Amino acid sequence: MDTSTVGERTAEQPSPIDRIEHAQAHELVVDQIRRAIQLGRFLPGDRLPAERDLAGLLGVSRATVREAIRVLEADGVVSVRRGAHGGLVVNRLHAMDTRTLRARLKKQARELNDIFDYRLVVECMAARLAAERRTDEDLVYLGEVLERMAELAADPGGEHGAHITAQFNAADTEFHLGIASAAANPYLIEGAEKMRRAMFLPVGAVFSQLRTDANDIHAAIFDAIKDSDADAAEHHMRQHVEATRKAMADLLKPAGDA
Template sequence: MTEHRPLAPVRQVAAHELVVDQLRRSLNQGQFRPGDRLPSERELAEMLQVSRTTVRSAAAVLESEGRLSVRRGRGGGFTVLEPDHDSPATRREIRANRRAIRDLFDLRLVVETGAVALAALRRTDEELIALEHRLGRMQQVIREERRRPSTSLVREFQALDNGFHLALASCSRNEHLVEQVAAARQAMWTPVGSVFRHLESNANDLHADILDAVRAGESDAAAALMSEHITATRTTLESWLDRT
């Protein structure tokens, strides 16, 4: 029987680790895509209220992970790199965390179905319009990628997809659900990026069905469709893990 203790040892966290977490979250959620330049060292220090030395230390960590290119001097800065999803190290990391990935899918099934059920009851017309615009851009990206296969288009779709799910969660009017959805999806970024290298023509179909249910105020249908969507992603990822 597992013993649950009300208190646990406190671990001191260095400031640069907190900066790494923030930047990694932004990268994983697609807020910055490969090829994008991050704000300058000075700007990041001001935005995050830390020293420039702390920013440099954080950038060095992300550089060692292959997430950033760091150039010093005039014309330098921080450029986002495309993660090497095919590298043996990445595959080993994903396989080693298979149990954690399953747990994340369990979490998504609970929180995202609950969030979308509430969204169907609480969304506004303005939020619906914004979701429809995002869905339209996602469909456009699919058409472009089908005509001209491109990693950058796949990453753009994944960033839009992430934003779509977070926007749906926001419609729930529950900040705790939004935080849980964001955390689970952020942790899934590397595994999902390793599996989905091209866009299928039907990649947006369930998104459209979910939005239809939210628009109609059908909370049970929206939750069922979200469950189907997450389960399909889980099945694809686990099949990939079985083959690697």
């Protein structure tokens, strides 16, 4: 055997150095736009800024933005309309019937579980710290979001029920991220945002049912933060997260329903 090969034998040397993943500019743009949509900053039906504006906001050329748009379009996330009041329109989530959804969640059960394990610790700590550190501004902001959610929960919805749900969801995201912001720990903020994005699909599908339930416990969390009661804030947040986890697990288990 000659000795010219680099590694001893062909055995894999477990190197502590990983390959570089050099994303292209348009991939980063895709991710950034997806992120905004997943965090509910743009709702289905909303128009994104025009290509030229996006290029400016993102700090890349228009050509790059257009590459990204092609990807998002192919993925069904946005639609492109030409002409004067055209532009980029966020699509509705492809509606999944209960069966499809359940199959999908089941396949991702393990992943969902990981997400919730992580979410639990991150959001509980965020709630605790928020109770200790929140400013008056934080309270005003959270209060407004809560108010908005209450109105949305009261709205019967009717025809545009899906849109109400989307709005509610966006507000819910703002509430949870707002708590992380009040906790003023960048690691927690980042973690909370990551959770939200990871739950985008599953939650979007499930949450239409538990709107009103959520409101009460949100209020409890808010009050605890307002009263600077860290233990209570953590407690309620734990209940809330576990309730959400359970709601999703329930959707998975029972063979009943349509």
